Amino acid sequence: MQNNSYLSSAPALLGGLSLRNRLAVAPMSRMQGQDDGLPSPDTAPYYARYARHGVGLIITEALYTDDIASRAYFNQPGLATDRHIEGWRPVTAAVHAEGSKIFAQLQHAGRLAEPGLNRLVLGATGRAATGTTWQTGAANPTPTAATEEQIEEIIAGFAAAARRALAAGFDGIELHGARGYLIHEFLNDGNDRGDAWGGSIENRSRLAGRLLESVREAAPGLPIAFNYSMYAMDEYAYRPRAELAEMEAIFRTLRQAGADILHVSTRRTLRPEPWGETLAQTAARSAPGPLIAGGGLSSLAECERALAWPGIAMVALARPFLANPDWIARSQAGQPIREYTPGMERQPLLS
Template sequence: MKLLEPLDIRNIQISNRLVLAPMSRMQANEDGTVSERMPLYYSNYARRGVGLLMTEALYTDKISGRAYFNQPGLCTAAQRDTWRTVVSAVHDMGGRIFAQLQHGGRLAEPGLNPQHIAASDGIAAGNTWQTGRPNAAARAATTSEIKQIIECFERAASYAVEAGFDGIEIHGARGYLIDDFLSASTNRREDEYGGSLENRLRLPVQIVECVRGVVGKRPISFNMSLYKMDDLSYTPPGGEAEMTSIASALETAGVDLLHVSTRKALRDEQWGEPLVKVIGAAVTRARVIANGGLKTLDDCSQCLALPGVEAVSLARALLSNPDWLSMALERRPLETYVPGMEREALRIA
């Protein structure tokens, strides 16, 4: 069974193809440091057989980068030091763990950051997911601020290396800042960071390149999606060809894994094929992680049969079933995800 086979990614080996997807749990300390239960929470998944763990999104700066209240960060030495306890606990259970780095951008909770910046001036549609308030107006980041954002990702990646993480994942999905720059529907800039696909790719590529410079031989993953938190039906103007170009550019920049997030991984997009299949065909060296609506062993097996797809990531299924792997293999009934579970206290069972 492919799901149980080990996977080599650059210089590390993952014991199997099952990945814990990043899940916003909102239970860090107010200063972004790791709370007391977080080492047990993450190591519990490693103990129960999940081969690779992705942390929830970690903010990379305190000025404009936080996305939600009680979000953990990786932009101070104090935050770095508390993450060492998590990494050590996961390694003690034989697991591997990546730090997912994020900038909240226009989707940040109102009033959370001193500055509310985005690719362009504007307001994201609808309400925020954490507090349910209307999204706040954001202004376009200046070129000087873009440079600072890149430097913050570089510093956070350096802290991740010092904390002992096995790799880095860059959050480039769902309408947050990097995806905001990448998407034609939200990036209306007229400088070198907007307009053509080449220009819209500039920020993601520069972040990948600077992270590669500090993580050395550790693997880099890039989380990508079509849908946004405020636009579930977004399709790029260039369709399938545009997604192929994005994947190729990220691979060339130094990405080892493309973590493809969708609402449903096996669903055909407007061009007639699943997004993960398109991305898998677009890359040669990088591997693809499929994410989106995967609940059962059969779902995972179907994804892993697609060309280029080498791993699957689960969120809600693992949240409601920390023992998902053994339960699925033994064909035991799985608990159903109940909306709001991610807001509950961390499960350490």
């Protein structure tokens, strides 16, 4: 049995929260909500199982925020109506009873929505993403560029969802600003809108800033994390044209706009980017403050390497926890770890 200090009872301070250790379950869409967006009855025991197995923080799967255009997947659970509050209360209570904390991840699908799912498909621009959707493999739909009025509706949707997250007992909120979904599409340098919401970094960051501000107002006291990835689901090799300068500017802007926690999710946390440091190191150096790093970590030793870097408060793992709810105990005892295989996310939550 290894004695890993970051797994000991020493609390990790993150956005003012005291956590039992420095390991988080990264957000993972499981697409098994009920047709009306309520979490299924298995959701509370599903997340509580991670807590029982000792993770400090759980970030939920992406939850949709409004019934207009925000849903990404069929059977995605949401926080889009007040009934959803009742659905999530038992989930947060079950996680708390096992001694862990849980954040709600809020998402707007943007142009990466499954076709036919929403009344409208809204994007930063009117251009479709290349390739096919993740859930059904359909061609990505062609969006219409959100009008300023629709952008205000989107912001109002996030604020209402944040208020519901607070009422449902969540310990924090994470904005899904990654992987090409709406917030990320606005941030990326492909957002060439000619109005105040596109073009310069200042304009491209406006939606993220307004969301941080309105979520803060709607859920006072809850820490807010911002999940950022460089890559998008439709473009895994995406890099901004200005590379390092762009990354530094985005991380600084997000902090200044009120992100308590930056969550940098990549595909390889430990791999340096072409500019010589990892993306998490860039975030820690350019925009100091609580930071979660994750993606591609597959052993306790790798977690420990990332946690030894200055400024990394926590590491987050997705696929290892999906395939092994008891990943921590297995890793500590040197027992075999089950490999994630694509499609595992569609298996029943408690399998």
